[in-house]
Amino acid sequence: VGTRTRRIESADALEEALITCDVGVAATDRIVESVRRKARRGDDLLPLVREEILSILQGAAPPPVTGAHPRVVLIVGVNGTGKTTSIGKLANLLKQEGQKPLVCAADTFRAAAVEQLEIWTRRADVGFVRAQPNSDPAAVVFDAIQSAKARQLDPVLVDTAGRLHTRVNLMKELDKIKRVAAREVEGAPHEVLLVLDATVGQNGVAQAREFMKVSGVNGIILTKLDGTAKGGVAVAIAQDLRLPIRYVGTGEQIDDLVPFNPREYVDALFEDAW
Amino acid sequence: MFDSLSNRLQDVFANLGREVRLTPETVEIALREIRMALLEADVNFKVVKAFVDKVRDRAVDAEVLKSLSPGQQVVRIVRDEMLALFGDTQGGLPPVSATPRVILMLGLQGSGKTTTTGKLAKWLVKQGKHPIVVSTDVRRPAAIEQLNLVAKQAGVRAHDPAGNLDPVSRASGAMQEARTLGYDTIIVDTAGRLHIDDELMVELEAIKAAVQPTDQLYVADAMTGQDAIKSAGEFNRRVGVTGVVLSKMDGDARGGAALSVVSVVGVPIAFTGSGERLEDLEAFHPDRVVSRVLGM
Ligand SMILES: Nc1nc2c(ncn2[C@@H]2O[C@H](COP(=O)(O)OP(=O)(O)OP(=O)(O)O)[C@@H](O)[C@H]2O)c(=O)[nH]1
Ligand SMILES: Nc1nc2c(ncn2[C@@H]2O[C@H](COP(=O)(O)OP(=O)(O)OP(=O)(O)O)[C@@H](O)[C@H]2O)c(=O)[nH]1
Ligand SMILES: [K+]
Ligand SMILES: [Mg+2]
Ligand SMILES: [Mg+2]
Numbered sequence A: 001v002g003t004r005t006r007r008i009e010s011a012d013a014l015e016e017a018l019i020t021c022d023v024g025v026a027a028t029d030r031i032v033e034s035v036r037r038k039a040r041r042g043d044d045l046l047p048l049v050r051e052e053i054l055s056i057l058q059g060a061a062p063p064p065v066t067g068a069h070p071r072v073v074l075i076v077g078v079n080g081t082g083k084t085t086s087i088g089k090l091a092n093l094l095k096q097e098g099q100k101p102l103v104c105a106a107d108t109f110r111a112a113a114v115e116q117l118e119i120w121t122r123r124a125d126v127g128f129v130r131a132q133p134n135s136d137p138a139a140v141v142f143d144a145i146q147s148a149k150a151r152q153l154d155p156v157l158v159d160t161a162g163r164l165h166t167r168v169n170l171m172k173e174l175d176k177i178k179r180v181a182a183r184e185v186e187g188a189p190h191e192v193l194l195v196l197d198a199t200v201g202q203n204g205v206a207q208a209r210e211f212m213k214v215s216g217v218n219g220i221i222l223t224k225l226d227g228t229a230k231g232g233v234a235v236a237i238a239q240d241l242r243l244p245i246r247y248v249g250t251g252e253q254i255d256d257l258v259p260f261n262p263r264e265y266v267d268a269l270f271e272d273a274w
Numbered sequence B: 001m002f003d004s005l006s007n008r009l010q011d012v013f014a015n016l017g018r019e020v021r022l023t024p025e026t027v028e029i030a031l032r033e034i035r036m037a038l039l040e041a042d043v044n045f046k047v048v049k050a051f052v053d054k055v056r057d058r059a060v061d062a063e064v065l066k067s068l069s070p071g072q073q074v075v076r077i078v079r080d081e082m083l084a085l086f087g088d089t090q091g092g093l094p095p096v097s098a099t100p101r102v103i104l105m106l107g108l109q110g111s112g113k114t115t116t117t118g119k120l121a122k123w124l125v126k127q128g129k130h131p132i133v134v135s136t137d138v139r140r141p142a143a144i145e146q147l148n149l150v151a152k153q154a155g156v157r158a159h160d161p162a163g164n165l166d167p168v169s170r171a172s173g174a175m176q177e178a179r180t181l182g183y184d185t186i187i188v189d190t191a192g193r194l195h196i197d198d199e200l201m202v203e204l205e206a207i208k209a210a211v212q213p214t215d216q217l218y219v220a221d222a223m224t225g226q227d228a229i230k231s232a233g234e235f236n237r238r239v240g241v242t243g244v245v246l247s248k249m250d251g252d253a254r255g256g257a258a259l260s261v262v263s264v265v266g267v268p269i270a271f272t273g274s275g276e277r278l279e280d281l282e283a284f285h286p287d288r289v290v291s292r293v294l295g296m
Helices: A011-020 A025-038 A046-058 A083-096 A113-124 A137-151 A168-184 A203-215 A233-241 A262-269 B003-015 B024-040 B045-059 B062-066 B070-086 B113-126 B143-154 B167-181 B198-211 B228-238 B257-265 B286-294
Strands: A072-076 A102-106 A127-129 A156-160 A191-197 A219-223 A245-249 A257-259 B101-106 B131-135 B157-159 B185-189 B215-221 B243-247 B269-273 B281-283
Touching: A011 A025, A011 A046, A011 B045, A025 A046, A025 A233, A025 B024, A046 A233, A046 A262, A072 A083, A072 A168, A072 A203, A083 A102, A083 A113, A083 A156, A083 A219, A083 A245, A083 A257, A102 A113, A102 A137, A113 A127, A113 B143, A127 A137, A137 A156, A137 A168, A156 A168, A168 A203, A191 A203, A191 A233, A191 A245, A203 A233, A219 A233, A245 A262, B024 B045, B024 B070, B045 B070, B045 B257, B070 B257, B070 B286, B101 B113, B101 B198, B113 B131, B113 B143, B113 B185, B113 B215, B113 B243, B113 B269, B113 B281, B131 B143, B131 B167, B143 B157, B157 B167, B167 B185, B167 B198, B185 B198, B198 B228, B215 B228, B215 B257, B228 B257, B243 B257, B257 B269, B257 B286, B269 B286
Parallel strands: A072 A156, A072 A191, A102 A127, A102 A156, A191 A219, A219 A245, B101 B185, B101 B215, B131 B157, B131 B185, B215 B243, B243 B269
Antiparallel strands: A245 A257, B269 B281
């Protein structure tokens, strides 16, 4: 796969480029308008649009800081986006940074979800608290936080079942998990990361909005960027909701998760695809 | 059913004023609205372009422009063209003479293949069939176990020779078991893979060669955006797609990917998935998806 970057010389070409990346009609219109105002006739629009998107991404809120222990990180998202896999990778990454993560399996619903996560925690060699099948997810989160306190493990990474943001009851379940966590550790959950699949289209905005509302999402893990999809809806989300991307997933191996680098992301947006 | 599109278009025409006749220029304004609506529904950029061109060709026809309700004519053209893309299908699986019937499940990571394998097994049982399922996903942690559990829920047998981690021989093993024990349908679940992952696409070609499937079902997530056309197109090019399953239709995605996938693979949608439970599988109804995509 080559990494060819093209000149973008007209507003139409820019529109096509952005929409093809899933930035969406509304966000694309705003970006095109802003770039058009700054451009002079005959300019290559690419450097301008790069700066524009960078400033949108950097305008998103920074990650929260907390002095509380253990830090509680909740991983949420719709079905099949890569939550469980990302937890495995994240546990590995944090461990390499010298932290002592404990992973909590609060997906008590999907077939073999607990077993899947357990295999990841063995690979990452981190603590693991499992749930009984069909038990209450909030109860497992309670157990995990107790266990982390007793074993001096930090942070607690909580995997949750995939759920569509339109399912009111399942969204309430997240709220319950949050309340249990808040009772056990001040300010918990400190981070709530929405796992967004890079192949997703404009529904990603609705996902972000609803998960923010119900579960207080404050960051995004953008997965499957190793494919041809660009995950451009994250730009629209940053613009609309000021929600920052924190990590990106680039494969199915344990090392395939890295902290988000806006410049690399923006460069990749304009590579290959056209 | 097409009310929202109609309303949006009627608004457009109303804005033009009653005394104004429909002209190529006013049609163009309506087409711009249609284009926006389709892009917002995640229909691929190129697919939208081709679609709008087609509608324009028919709409600027003199008969349409002169007709009593030109706005509604345009709406009808849009609907017709969209239904035409989905083909004349009632959904489900076409009849086959071959026994056993072999269904190969294909798709990107997390699209819903394993769950759909269970749903389909259950659906087949309801049709009086005797399916057996097999997982060839030796990579995703606990993937085989997931299918085994799903099969149990569906009340069907899962072929799972302990310790065999070779995808091709797992699939051929299931063929043998089906022939010996008289199962009439084999559903072969596969690991999720990227269309650009050559090594894994080669693996898929090998599985296909070993089982010579009658059906190759591409499972696409209804929430997919612009990339739908590339992934589906590449799966179709390398292994072939005979039917599409559109999963996760229970959310609020417009599902424009349905249009993109169908236009690139040129085969009908067989089923839609509308939930995580095994009964959440429906034979495809084009009109429902069309109104969904157009739902504004
Ligand atoms: N190529 C690629 N595949 C990924 C990436 N992240 C996850 N996957 C794959 O995506 C599929 C789904 O991942 P899971 O971690 O099970 O997703 P999930 O969100 O936990 O799914 P549910 O719990 O069922 O909602 C698996 O096949 C993963 O291997 C990534 O960054 N790149
Ligand atoms: N809401 C909803 N969820 C679905 C539907 N179909 C599948 N899922 C969910 O999507 C997630 C992924 O489904 P899987 O069947 O594991 O997907 P897969 O394609 O086998 O994934 P890989 O094997 O990792 O590539 C699971 O959480 C399923 O429960 C559907 O129609 N609606
Ligand atoms: K990519
Ligand atoms: Mg999971
Ligand atoms: Mg699977």
